[in-house]
Amino acid sequence: MNIVPAGIQEQINRVDRQWSLWIGVSLALTAAGSLFRLVWMLFISAAFGAFAPTMVVTIVFTLVIGAAAAVGAVGFLTRYHKGAEAERL
Template identity: 40%
Template sequence: MKLVPAALEPHINRVDRQRSLMIGISTGLLAFWSAYRVLWSLYLSLTYDFLFGSLVFQIALWSVVGVAAAIASAAFIGRYLATASTDTPSEHS
């Protein structure tokens, strides 16, 4: 199953292997931070009913940022792992 659109795949494949690992880890951390922000905002909105109106925009914004970061992280980590299997030297006896 492909997460990345076909138009973006050649651009991701041009990124260096080590840089794709750094980008994948960074965007993965951003996705976790976004999930934390969404869960914390939902907790606040359920605990204090009067805050829900002011948190709707932040919940929507961090949800979109988190989903985009998760897709980017999966694409770059997948690129790193795909090249790792082809770059390993075979053992000669």
């Protein structure tokens, strides 16, 4: 099962293998940072008992960025892992 859509996977396969590693690691760190930020936002809102409407916007924004980064990281790191097989296609 592949979570990356076929059109995006075709675009990712055009990227050089070494660049795929760098981009994949960068996107994975971005996704991890988004998850960390989300956990802390929920912790702070629970600790202080305040859940302002503006915080909802920030949480949704963080979720969208984290999800996009996670999908991109999976795509680029899969491209790097396939290695020379994908370059022959």
